[in-house]
Amino acid sequence: MADPIGFLSHARHDAAKRPVAERVGDWREVYRDLEPADRDQQVRTQASRCMDCGIPFCHSGSAGCPLGNLIPEWNDLVRTGDWAMASERLHATNNFPEFTGRLCPAPCEAACVLAISPESGGAVAIKRVESTIADVSWERDHVRAATAAVSTGRTVAVVGSGPAGLAAAQQLTRAGHEVTVFERDDRLGGLLRYGIPEFKLEKKILDRRLAQLRAEGTRFVTGCEVGGTGPGALPVEQLRAEYDAVILAVGALRGRDAPDVPGRSLRGVHLAMDHLVPANRQCEGDGPTPIDARGKHVVVIGGGDTGADCYGTAVRQGAASVLQLDQYPSPPVQRDDERSPWPVWPWILRTYPAHEEAGERRFAVAVDEFVGAEDGTVRAVRLREVVVRRDPATGARQVVPVDDEVHELPADLVLLAIGFEGVEHLPLLTDLGLALTPRGTLSCGSDWQTPTPGVFVCGDAHRGASLVVWAIAEGRSAAHAVDAYLTGASDLPAPVRPNALPLAVR
Numbered sequence: 001m002a003d004p005i006g007f008l009s010h011a012r013h014d015a016a017k018r019p020v021a022e023r024v025g026d027w028r029e030v031y032r033d034l035e036p037a038d039r040d041q042q043v044r045t046q047a048s049r050c051m052d053c054g055i056p057f058c059h060s061g062s063a064g065c066p067l068g069n070l071i072p073e074w075n076d077l078v079r080t081g082d083w084a085m086a087s088e089r090l091h092a093t094n095n096f097p098e099f100t101g102r103l104c105p106a107p108c109e110a111a112c113v114l115a116i117s118p119e120s121g122g123a124v125a126i127k128r129v130e131s132t133i134a135d136v137s138w139e140r141d142h143v144r145a146a147t148a149a150v151s152t153g154r155t156v157a158v159v160g161s162g163p164a165g166l167a168a169a170q171q172l173t174r175a176g177h178e179v180t181v182f183e184r185d186d187r188l189g190g191l192l193r194y195g196i197p198e199f200k201l202e203k204k205i206l207d208r209r210l211a212q213l214r215a216e217g218t219r220f221v222t223g224c225e226v227g228g229t230g231p232g233a234l235p236v237e238q239l240r241a242e243y244d245a246v247i248l249a250v251g252a253l254r255g256r257d258a259p260d261v262p263g264r265s266l267r268g269v270h271l272a273m274d275h276l277v278p279a280n281r282q283c284e285g286d287g288p289t290p291i292d293a294r295g296k297h298v299v300v301i302g303g304g305d306t307g308a309d310c311y312g313t314a315v316r317q318g319a320a321s322v323l324q325l326d327q328y329p330s331p332p333v334q335r336d337d338e339r340s341p342w343p344v345w346p347w348i349l350r351t352y353p354a355h356e357e358a359g360e361r362r363f364a365v366a367v368d369e370f371v372g373a374e375d376g377t378v379r380a381v382r383l384r385e386v387v388v389r390r391d392p393a394t395g396a397r398q399v400v401p402v403d404d405e406v407h408e409l410p411a412d413l414v415l416l417a418i419g420f421e422g423v424e425h426l427p428l429l430t431d432l433g434l435a436l437t438p439r440g441t442l443s444c445g446s447d448w449q450t451p452t453p454g455v456f457v458c459g460d461a462h463r464g465a466s467l468v469v470w471a472i473a474e475g476r477s478a479a480h481a482v483d484a485y486l487t488g489a490s491d492l493p494a495p496v497r498p499n500a501l502p503l504a505v506r
């Protein structure tokens with residue numbers, strides 16, 4: 001039985017961060033390392049704030065956790081100090097809680113009953129409890145390779161090694177299938193490896209989990225573009241001949257550009273991923289990045305996760321200044337109950353640790369022009385204040401200047417973090433006879449199967465650019481579907497359906 005007054009006895013405390021001056025000088029995670037005994041005690045207290053409210057919206061897939069994490073259960077196990085059982089219950093629904101515990105924006109916390117009224121002290125610090133259970137699990141050897149008891153003799157190819165592909169691969173290997181993950185990059189992990197910076201997810205944490213997957217029997221082939229023609233590529237005919245089922249977990253990595261903005265072709269104007277990938281590679285020891293912000297005035301265009309990651313990366317590279325621009329007005333700091341009532345995901349100002357470190361954000365502005373120096377390098381951006389609205393006739397989104405005033409600001413490096421347009425136009429898709437939807441994604445039936453029999457899809461490739469927690473949830477569900485396709489039935493969990501959407505006010 002949970003402590004029914006825990007939330008009245010204890011205030012919410014998030015994990016402490018390292019001082020800004022220290023953390024901008026390295027690439028390590030921003031959170032402070034505590035002595036394990038202090039950390040465990042603090043987190044037990046935080047877990048005791050969960051009152052096991054009876055209808056735990058936190059673990060309902062629509063409003064809370066897409067994985068259906070058994071949050072009240074493991075909160076109580078942590079409260080009583082049963083870390084081994086908490087690890088078992090957490091891993092029952094989540095293959096990679098050390099990733100979500102660090103990276104997830106925590107819709108569970110937005111849906112926590114304690115988030116309804118600020119007087120309650122705020123939501124349980126669920127994400128902190130989750131990441132601590134995961135860390136303790138590794139420290140105390142609760143995470144072991146779980147090898148399959150029997151082999152089915154069926155073969156599965158997973159294309160793409162991001163969180164969706166990895167979750168699907170782990171589930172299917174444990175169900176006894178022979179699973180091979182093909183990754184075109186030289187290292188595994190998808191956006192966990194080369195998109196998300198080290199200061200949010202240290203890659204040793206990813207490598208540790210990959211070692212578990214290998215020990216369980218999942219095979220990995222890197223430097224292999226399925227459907228490609230370069231060295232190491234795997235032709236689609238061979239893929240189809242050698243594997244009984246194929247899962248496409250190829251992500252949605254086609255970056256949105258701004259080709260119509262005058263000056264886009266100037267040197268120093270880049271897509272966000274052109275900045276983040278080599279910065280991550282430098283952390284892996286691959287040598288200096290060609291796009292270094294040191295000493296530069298950096299302008300990041302776009303207000304989401306990717307923009308914040310460029311921002312934090314530029315600060316660590318030693319930028320002279322960092323400015324992040326957003327076309328939309330600044331959201332409120334607190335939930336607006338009219339616009340996004342509990343338990344839906346609230347429209348609020350999201351301040352990432354990177355924003356506390358340096359720099360500035362400006363809202364309701366758009367770049368009119370990138371201004372070049374004589375040598376063809378960007379030297380400034382011209383901004384206008386704007387409103388974003390819908391065309392009453394067509395419903396199309398319009399960005400409209402509020403007046404004629406133009407502000408010019410210095411910029412030696414401009415990073416476009418304005419989203420992703422969907423799956424890349426891969427030869428693999430043509431060879432499989434698949435076309436993209438108007439949203440740039442791959443469609444599937446209720447069994448996660450694309451229109452091409454035996455070919456399944458999950459993660460960003462199906463959903464469009466989304467979140468790690470959704471990628472894992474879709475990977476688990478697609479694994480259930482593939483297992484059923486290969487054997488006639490499946491005991492694997494299926495936390496989400498292909499048409500699942502977060503509860504929202506639309």
Ligand SMILES: Cc1cc2nc3c(=O)[nH]c(=O)nc-3n(C[C@H](O)[C@H](O)[C@H](O)COP(=O)(O)OP(=O)(O)OC[C@H]3O[C@@H](n4cnc5c(N)ncnc54)[C@H](O)[C@@H]3O)c2cc1C
Nearest residue numbers: 160162163164184190191226250251459460466467468471
């Ligand atoms: C900069 C950035 C920061 C983010 N931060 C967060 C965050 O903090 N929290 C969060 O929840 N989400 C975050 N996200 C979103 C999250 O990373 C994605 O939703 C998630 O990684 C999607 O997983 P996936 O497995 O579907 O695809 P991906 O991670 O994109 O992996 C797809 C993989 O497929 C490979 N591939 C593609 N085609 C082929 C082929 N033909 N052959 C072989 N391999 C192929 C690619 O190389 C890639 O490795 C962030 C995204 C970005 C870009």
Ligand code: SF4
Nearest residue numbers: 065069100104106108
């Ligand atoms: S995965 Fe995300 S939504 Fe689910 S419990 Fe963890 S932080 Fe919450």
